[in-house]
Amino acid sequence: MLDEIRAILKEHGRITVDPATLADDADLYLAGLTSHASVNVMLALEDKFEVEFPDRMLKRGIFGSIASIRAAIEELKG
Amino acid sequence: MAETSSTKAAARIGAEVAGPNSTSVDREARFPREAFDALKQERLLSACVPRDLGGAGLGMIELAQLCEILAQHCSSTAMVFAMHQIQVACLARHGHASAFFKRYLTDLVEKQYLIASVTSEVGVGGEMRTSVCAVERQGDRFKLDKDATTISYGAHADDLLVTARRAPEAAPSDQSLVLLSKAEYTLEQNGAWDTLGMRGTCSPPFKLRSTGSSERIMETPFAEIASNTMVPFSHILWASCWLGIATAAVSKARAFVRMQARAKPGTTPPVALRLAEVSGTLQMMRANVHDVAEECEKLMAQPDAGADVLSSMSFALKMNNLKVATSQVLVEIVQRCLLICGIMGYKNDSKVSIGQHLRDGLSAALMVGNDRIYATNASMLLVLKED
Numbered sequence: 087m088l089d090e091i092r093a094i095l096k097e098h099g100r101i102t103v104d105p106a107t108l109a110d111d112a113d114l115y116l117a118g119l120t121s122h123a124s125v126n127v128m129l130a131l132e133d134k135f136e137v138e139f140p141d142r143m144l145k146r147g148i149f150g151s152i153a154s155i156r157a158a159i160e161e162l163k164g
Numbered sequence: 165m166a167e168t169s170s171t172k173a174a175a176r177i178g179a180e181v182a183g184p185n186s187t188s189v190d191r192e193a194r195f196p197r198e199a200f201d202a203l204k205q206e207r208l209l210s211a212c213v214p215r216d217l218g219g220a221g222l223g224m225i226e227l228a229q230l231c232e233i234l235a236q237h238c239s240s241t242a243m244v245f246a247m248h249q250i251q252v253a254c255l256a257r258h259g260h261a262s263a264f265f266k267r268y269l270t271d272l273v274e275k276q277y278l279i280a281s282v283t284s285e286v287g288v289g290g291e292m293r294t295s296v297c298a299v300e301r302q303g304d305r306f307k308l309d310k311d312a313t314t315i316s317y318g319a320h321a322d323d324l325l326v327t328a329r330r331a332p333e334a335a336p337s338d339q340s341l342v343l344l345s346k347a348e349y350t351l352e353q354n355g356a357w358d359t360l361g362m363r364g365t366c367s368p369p370f371k372l373r374s375t376g377s378s379e380r381i382m383e384t385p386f387a388e389i390a391s392n393t394m395v396p397f398s399h400i401l402w403a404s405c406w407l408g409i410a411t412a413a414v415s416k417a418r419a420f421v422r423m424q425a426r427a428k429p430g431t432t433p434p435v436a437l438r439l440a441e442v443s444g445t446l447q448m449m450r451a452n453v454h455d456v457a458e459e460c461e462k463l464m465a466q467p468d469a470g471a472d473v474l475s476s477m478s479f480a481l482k483m484n485n486l487k488v489a490t491s492q493v494l495v496e497i498v499q500r501c502l503l504i505c506g507i508m509g510y511k512n513d514s515k516v517s518i519g520q521h522l523r524d525g526l527s528a529a530l531m532v533g534n535d536r537i538y539a540t541n542a543s544m545l546l547v548l549k550e551d
Contacts, residue, residue, distance in 0.1 A: 102335045118335030128547045144477035
């Protein structure tokens with residue numbers, strides 16, 4: 087799952103570094119993820135993993151790192 | 165609106181100082197010096213400094229009331245007051261862990277410093293969450309230069325709160341907030357401030373050059389300060405200023421209709437219907453502003469200072485909706501008041517003159533362009549599911 091998240095970040099995150107080089111817990115916002123780009127990342131994640139992020143998850147912290155994105159998807163997948 | 169010692173002081177300053185000077189502030193595009201001397205004397209510049217640091221510890225609701233009251237008398241006084249409180253709120257809510265910022269806030273209570281904001285910059289296209297300039301640390305000091313497209317009351321402020329990239333190698337959105345002291349910065353004015361309205365905010369472009377000690381750089385990332393404090397305070401306090409302007413215009417329309425009614429007792433003046441209509445629109449605007457202010461104050465009083473909800477997308481949408489809706493309805497209300505007052509409202513020298521309210525009101529849609537906000541909301545609505 088981590089590789090798929092990294093691929094989505096690479097395609098839609100518009101961050102300043104290659105996601106392949108980012109640690110799982112690296113701060114994506116410090117890597118240049120903007121709130122606008124994070125929407126595109128969310129849309130791609132919802133499509134890829136066939137989940138819908140409920141509104142309570144749509145906040146900065148959830149999309150703050152690759153690990154926190156995985157945790158959110160795992161929670162939704164049950 | 166509940167009366168408190170602060171709202172009473174603001175009402176007095178509005179009626180006795182800000183109001184009588186508002187025409188000259190507007191005509192000459194000059195800073196409302198008299199009003200700010202009076203606000204400082206009443207220690208209202210430290211209104212939102214926490215009580216344990218000596219301030220009045222006012223929350224969002226009462227601050228919004230102060231802005232609304234002042235704006236009924238002088239729009240520029242109210243808007244400068246609002247912008248200053250936004251800066252103080254950022255320091256108070258995010259600087260409490262720092263000995264330096266606690267000391268600064270204590271000093272602010274005593275000396276009533278006026279803080280201006282430097283978020284605008286040449287080359288970022290009005291996007292507050294992006295910076296070109298960067299903080300350059302050298303040992304325990306820093307250097308920071310910024311080419312700002314506008315600094316409201318920049319020449320009249322005691323200190324500046326500036327956004328910049330955290331470091332020269334940081335991404336454009338990886339920003340810090342830095343408090344600059346007047347002794348350590350220079351401002352080179354780079355143009356004029358001769359505008360349609362809000363003329364007393366004196367907001368020309370400046371080239372800023374500064375140095376300072378590193379303790380002046382806030383530790384919390386600006387991203388968090390922006391979503392949890394700067395944006396909610398900005399949108400609610402700006403909307404409160406606009407509500408005050410709308411209220412002032414409607415008061416004039418009411419006075420005009422009463423005048424007409426007295427001239428011909430027994431018949432309801434035809435424009436009284438238009439007044440009835442605009443009174444309802446004003447009530448709706450007021451309900452919107454007060455509702456969001458109350459919700460925000462409740463959130464900010466929570467143990468996590470509201471961080472969880474304030475940083476959510478659904479709350480950002482609500483804040484943005486407040487800004488866009490109030491900035492639009494303000495102009496609608498003022499224009500209707502102009503129609504009610506007719507030629508007496510169109511004259512600049514009549515008691516029911518509406519011109520300045522209209523000119524001031526037109527700035528509301530431009531302070532963070534409404535289309536930019538709509539674009540953000542459109543993007544958020546692609547993933548938000550409920551209201």
